[in-house]
Amino acid sequence: MRSVFIVSMLSLLMIIAAQTVFADVTAKYKxxxxxxxxxxxxxxxxHVRSEYWSYGKMGPATVKNGEKMYLVNGKQVIDMTAAYAALKGMMGKAGVASSNPQIMIKATGRKETIAGIxxxxxxxxxxxxxxxAVIGQNKQLADVGKGMGAVINGMAGDSKSGEFLQHLDTEDTIKDPALLRFDQSFVLVSVTEGEIPASDFNVK
Structure with a gap:
């Protein structure tokens, strides 16, 4: 359950860049x-949806619709916004401090192409x-990464790639930094444009 929980949080993608017009984008990660x-x-x-797939079957999906975040598992829909707000409140009362990882990035001089980027x-x-980590330049994926980091920052739990996404959001040395790979635990497979049905976001 913990692994699914962490994956659900990581895959929660909410994308920032409000007031900017985007084409619908679907990204797939291993x-x-x-x-x-x-x-x-x-x-x-x-309007962001993240689906977890294992052996060709869809598991939990995380959906952002407006100000609300939901966890969808089959016919069960959980309002994650309320649930995690309550959990964070409980952690605060218990004196549990949030983590503040110290992250340093050093270029290796090597390049790697992943999913054509x-x-x-x-x-x-x-x-x-x-x-x-492999970092490329891609505006769409950069915004997706910022959204992931923002979501993880507002929720309980931990994820190494998630913490790095949060840090990457603060980097100003790379224009539109897009995380293509983090070790072998988070690897971009494809990114495509195409209209996404509104029903994918309307879970209530």
Whole structure:
């Protein structure tokens, strides 16, 4: 359950960049196991859907519709906005502090092409632990990444790639930084444009 919980949070994509017009974008990522994927559907800052797929079957989906965030699992729909607000309130009363990871990024000089997008390979040190990330330049994916980081920042739980997405949002040395790979646990497979049905976001 914890792995699904973390994946659900990571895959929660909400995209910022309000007041900007975007084409509908669908991004697919390989996560953890080879048979596990995250499919992110983005219409605009208020309409984002993230689906978790394993062995060809869809599991939990996270949906942002307006100011609300929902977790959809089959016919069950949970208002995550209210649930996590309550959880964070309980954590605050219990004196549980949120994590503030120390992240350092160093260019390796190597390049890697993933899903047709070429990015630079960086060594990422987070609280003393070493990771590898590939960062490219792509406006659509950059906004998706900012949305993911913003969602994770407002929720309970942890995720190494999620923490890095939050940090990447503050980087000003790379224009439109897009995370193409974080170790082998989060790897972009494809990104496509095409109209997404409104029904994908209307879960209530």
């Amino acid at each position: 996560i953890a196991k080879a048979a596990d994927f995250q499919i992110v559907k983005f219409h605009d800052a208020d 070429t990015g630079e390979v960086f060594q990422v040190t987070e609280n003393g632990k070493s990771h590898e």
